[in-house]
Amino acid sequence: MDVAFRPSRLRAVMVAVLLIALPRAPRAESLPVEQMRRELEAMKEQLRQMQDQIRKQEELIEKLGAEKTPAAPAPAAPAPVPAANPPRPWSPTQPIQLFSTGKSYLNLSFDALVDAGTSTAKDVRTIQRGDHDPNQRGFTVPNEEIFLDGAVDPYFKGVADIVFKLDENNDTEVELEEVYLTSTSLPWNLQAKAGQFFSEFGRLNPQHPHAWDFVDQPLVIGRMFGPEGLRNPGARLSWLAPTPFYSEAFLAVQDSQGASAFSFRNTEGPLFGRPPVARSVRALGDVLYVPRYVASFDLTDSQTLVAGLSGAFGPNASAENTQTQIYGGDLFWKWKPPWQAGGFPFVAFQTEALGRRYEAGAAAALPRETLFDWGLYSQLAYGFTQRWVAGLRGDWVSGDRGSFRPDPDRADRFRVSPDLTFYPTEFSKLRLQYNFDHGQLAGDDSSVWLQAEFLLGAHAAHKF
Amino acid sequence: MRTAIPTVIVLLALAPCRAADKLHVVATTADLAAIATAVADDAAEVTTLARPGEDPHFVDPKPSFIVTLNRADALIEGGAALEAGWLPPLLDSARNPRIASGAPGRIVASEGIALREVPSELDRSLGDIHPFGNPHYLLDPVNGKTVAQTIAKGLCAVDQARCATYQAGARRLAEAIDQKLPEWQAALAPARGAKIVTYHKDYNYLAARFGLEVVDNLEPKPGIPPSPAHLAELVPRMQAAHVRVILAEPFRERQTLDFVAEKTGAKVLLLPIMPDGKAATDYIALIDHAVRQLAEALKG
Numbered sequence: 001m002d003v004a005f006r007p008s009r010l011r012a013v014m015v016a017v018l019l020i021a022l023p024r025a026p027r028a029e030s031l032p033v034e035q036m037r038r039e040l041e042a043m044k045e046q047l048r049q050m051q052d053q054i055r056k057q058e059e060l061i062e063k064l065g066a067e068k069t070p071a072a073p074a075p076a077a078p079a080p081v082p083a084a085n086p087p088r089p090w091s092p093t094q095p096i097q098l099f100s101t102g103k104s105y106l107n108l109s110f111d112a113l114v115d116a117g118t119s120t121a122k123d124v125r126t127i128q129r130g131d132h133d134p135n136q137r138g139f140t141v142p143n144e145e146i147f148l149d150g151a152v153d154p155y156f157k158g159v160a161d162i163v164f165k166l167d168e169n170n171d172t173e174v175e176l177e178e179v180y181l182t183s184t185s186l187p188w189n190l191q192a193k194a195g196q197f198f199s200e201f202g203r204l205n206p207q208h209p210h211a212w213d214f215v216d217q218p219l220v221i222g223r224m225f226g227p228e229g230l231r232n233p234g235a236r237l238s239w240l241a242p243t244p245f246y247s248e249a250f251l252a253v254q255d256s257q258g259a260s261a262f263s264f265r266n267t268e269g270p271l272f273g274r275p276p277v278a279r280s281v282r283a284l285g286d287v288l289y290v291p292r293y294v295a296s297f298d299l300t301d302s303q304t305l306v307a308g309l310s311g312a313f314g315p316n317a318s319a320e321n322t323q324t325q326i327y328g329g330d331l332f333w334k335w336k337p338p339w340q341a342g343g344f345p346f347v348a349f350q351t352e353a354l355g356r357r358y359e360a361g362a363a364a365a366l367p368r369e370t371l372f373d374w375g376l377y378s379q380l381a382y383g384f385t386q387r388w389v390a391g392l393r394g395d396w397v398s399g400d401r402g403s404f405r406p407d408p409d410r411a412d413r414f415r416v417s418p419d420l421t422f423y424p425t426e427f428s429k430l431r432l433q434y435n436f437d438h439g440q441l442a443g444d445d446s447s448v449w450l451q452a453e454f455l456l457g458a459h460a461a462h463k464f
Numbered sequence: 465m466r467t468a469i470p471t472v473i474v475l476l477a478l479a480p481c482r483a484a485d486k487l488h489v490v491a492t493t494a495d496l497a498a499i500a501t502a503v504a505d506d507a508a509e510v511t512t513l514a515r516p517g518e519d520p521h522f523v524d525p526k527p528s529f530i531v532t533l534n535r536a537d538a539l540i541e542g543g544a545a546l547e548a549g550w551l552p553p554l555l556d557s558a559r560n561p562r563i564a565s566g567a568p569g570r571i572v573a574s575e576g577i578a579l580r581e582v583p584s585e586l587d588r589s590l591g592d593i594h595p596f597g598n599p600h601y602l603l604d605p606v607n608g609k610t611v612a613q614t615i616a617k618g619l620c621a622v623d624q625a626r627c628a629t630y631q632a633g634a635r636r637l638a639e640a641i642d643q644k645l646p647e648w649q650a651a652l653a654p655a656r657g658a659k660i661v662t663y664h665k666d667y668n669y670l671a672a673r674f675g676l677e678v679v680d681n682l683e684p685k686p687g688i689p690p691s692p693a694h695l696a697e698l699v700p701r702m703q704a705a706h707v708r709v710i711l712a713e714p715f716r717e718r719q720t721l722d723f724v725a726e727k728t729g730a731k732v733l734l735l736p737i738m739p740d741g742k743a744a745t746d747y748i749a750l751i752d753h754a755v756r757q758l759a760e761a762l763k764g
Contacts, residue, residue, distance in 0.1 A: 157556065182556065184564065185561050185564075189534065189559055190559070191559050240534055240558075245528065245531065246527035246528050246531045248530075248557075296527035296528060298526060298528050304524070304526050306527060338517050339517050339518060339714065339715045340519055340715065341518075341717065343519070343522035386717070425588075425592060425687060426549070426592075427592075461549050461550060461551070462525070462549075462550075462553070463553045
């Protein structure tokens with residue numbers, strides 16, 4: 001990238017920014033500056049007049065409201081006369097009203113998951129490796145999250161997601177899962193995000209467990225991103241491309257250490273029979289880079305396709321100068337007819353394939369210094385009638401064949417999971433899932449899991 | 465790379481400029497789009513997000529909507545939390561300050577409408593109640609006039625040069641409604657006081673305008689599909705009240721409707737709540753169709 005802008009070019013850029021950022025009202029770009037200034041003055045004056053008018057009307061409404069006696073609305077009564085309630089002109093000092101709560105500065109919601117079930121696996125944790133999966137016979141309380149979001153000011157939106165869960169001994173664990181702000185007014189269709197957040201890698205990684213179509217995370221996500229998913233403090237820039245179809249490019253730069261950067265500088269346990277190397281950040285190459293490009297097409301009035309490519313690049317803790325590269329491709333297709341009621345019926349297909357190149361460095365246990373492994377999952381969700389969704393998922397992961405001693409993180413595994421979900425409303429769900437597991441190391445296992453979810457508070461608006 | 469940057473800038477600068485210099489107006493639902501089209505005439509290109517025949521509470525936030533919203537000069541939403549389940553994430557991704565909350569290009573159609581059934585407390589055990597009141601207000605043609613005014617005012621704030629066009633459009637629609645209203649009232653005058661049952665609370669404003677009494681809904685609570693227990697209790701009540709018509713949106717499942725109709729002798733009337741391009745192509749035609757169908761069903 002050519003960073004050394006000459007002043008003249010910089011000026012041209014600034015003018016372009018101004019042109020784009022100006023309100024569209026007077027078709028600004030074709031008017032001379034003087035005329036624009038005059039129109040701006042005129043608009044300011046109008047705004048002042050409107051504010052005066054509104055103030056007067058508000059006083060009038062208050063007066064009228066004080067006089068009126070409340071009456072119960074009878075069904076056959078004629079509709080009441082519309083009250084004058086003119087839109088207020090916007091000003092930067094005015095608090096922005098939020099969508100779902102009206103008179104409140106933030107949306108507050110609490111989402112709870114409770115799992116129950118059993119498995120033939122001797123230690124359930126060997127096959128259920130996700131941090132928010134059911135992980136023992138009996139009950140699991142895997143993910144209870146407090147979600148706060150709202151407009152910070154006219155320039156930022158803020159999100160905080162704090163997760164509580166109970167471990168095997170019923171001790172409460174707390175995770176600061178996501179805390180970030182997002183810009184709302186950058187030019188050039190850019191959007192910045194900063195804080196602690198899930199990397200936008202593929203479809204499933206940035207999703208919270210309550211939005212999953214199954215009770216547990218896909219095997220390949222656990223392999224590549226570990227029990228916690230790929231999330232770390234950092235910053236992200238995204239650009240909505242000016243294409244006729246939706247397409248967006250993301251680039252995140254995040255810390256590369258910890259259990260939430262599982263395939264990177266993760267010093268939790270021994271690697272290939274050696275202690276991990278605790279490397280510090282010394283250069284730009286020592287952080288984690290997560291680029292993504294995603295595009296979407298409406299195939300017909302009822303069918304939409306979303307396809308994305310992602311990458312995650314950073315150092316790992318296996319040796320002094322070793323790197324990890326993870327590549328992913330994802331595809332999502334949904335059919336929802338134009339006569340849908342309550343969101344049903346629908347059919348949704350989702351698949352993600354991930355490959356990992358892991359530079360392990362020299363180790364006695366390893367025949368090669370660089371390991372390659374990959375995996376994929378495919379799932380189909382069929383909302384066959386209102387409130388009911390049937391699902392089927394296939395999981396497959398594979399390691400560098402026979403390359404080293406039994407490694408639970410790279411051995412071959414597959415899983416087949418049918419499930420059935422009942423949504424009493426969009427604020428609760430009940431799910432039954434069966435898992436058939438086959439593993440190179442663990443053999444065959446069957447598990448049955450039940451899951452209940454409830455949501456309190458602000459309406460959860462889901463992304464596509 | 466040296467030439468790439470200016471090229472990208474030029475592309476970006478060109479992106480918002482569209483053919484024929486028309487204002488790009490996006491409406492969340494087809495009824496709002498119909499009114500916006502009447503108001504803006506040829507001065508704007510109106511795009512609708514929700515498909516006209518689908519349940520407006522459960523619209524998929526397709527990524528293509530992000531592009532549409534990104535390039536919009538104005539957004540008209542129904543407000544009153546009708547779109548709360550799908551619009552907010554789209555707007556976050558659309559990064560368009562022209563239609564940001566509170567910006568002149570953000571037109572909230574429910575402003576100025578006296579919403580019915582505003583709950584005094586919020587309690588989801590009562591169903592999925594809209595916190596700001598019933599948002600299905602556009603089947604009352606008098607509300608249509610108010611919304612036309614609101615839209616004209618909003619478009620004027622965005623595009624002053626053509627303010628006169630928008631005001632004239634709103635006036636024309638209001639006049640057309642005023643002209644039709646006595647005709648509609650006359651058509652439904654014989655049915656005044658008639659008792660009806662509706663599937664969802666979509667027709668309350670229409671009923672109130674023309675003096676029909678909504679006895680109950682097939683949904684036991686808003687957003688909850690009809691349950692056998694509720695129907696068992698509702699059927700005798702419908703019989704006792706001599707309910708002759710059950711109103712439902714065309715997207716509702718027929719089985720329950722037919723079952724209740726058979727048990728009570730009432731007629732099922734599928735009444736579009738949006739101009740769907742078939743039964744109704746514009747707002748006046750939507751109301752006209754509703755009134756004529758209702759008058760026919762309630763005759764005798």
